[in-house]
Amino acid sequence: MQGTSDSEVDQKLFDRRRRAQNPLVPIGAFVTAGVLAAGLMSFQQGDSHLGQKLMRARVIAQGVTVALMVGTAYYCGQKSANHHL
Numbered sequence: 339m340q341g342t343s344d345s346e347v348d349q350k351l352f353d354r355r356r357r358a359q360n361p362l363v364p365i366g367a368f369v370t371a372g373v374l375a376a377g378l379m380s381f382q383q384g385d386s387h388l389g390q391k392l393m394r395a396r397v398i399a400q401g402v403t404v405a406l407m408v409g410t411a412y413y414c415g416q417k418s419a420n421h422h423l
Contacts, residue, residue: 362406370399
């Protein structure tokens, strides 16, 4: 990042507008963490059948969250590339 000051880098990384572009990503992260916690608690309580289902649900939630992150990054990259033209 040559030619950019620290404040410019901070602004790019922590800009509120970037976080507001896709509020589903943090929601997906919290859902993933919640399902993981529920699955671990069910294993601790001895309900391995429910625990396995919750672990599968966690993988799905995690995949959706990653897809949202990649999709948002791609969309923002395309939008930014078109903006500079």
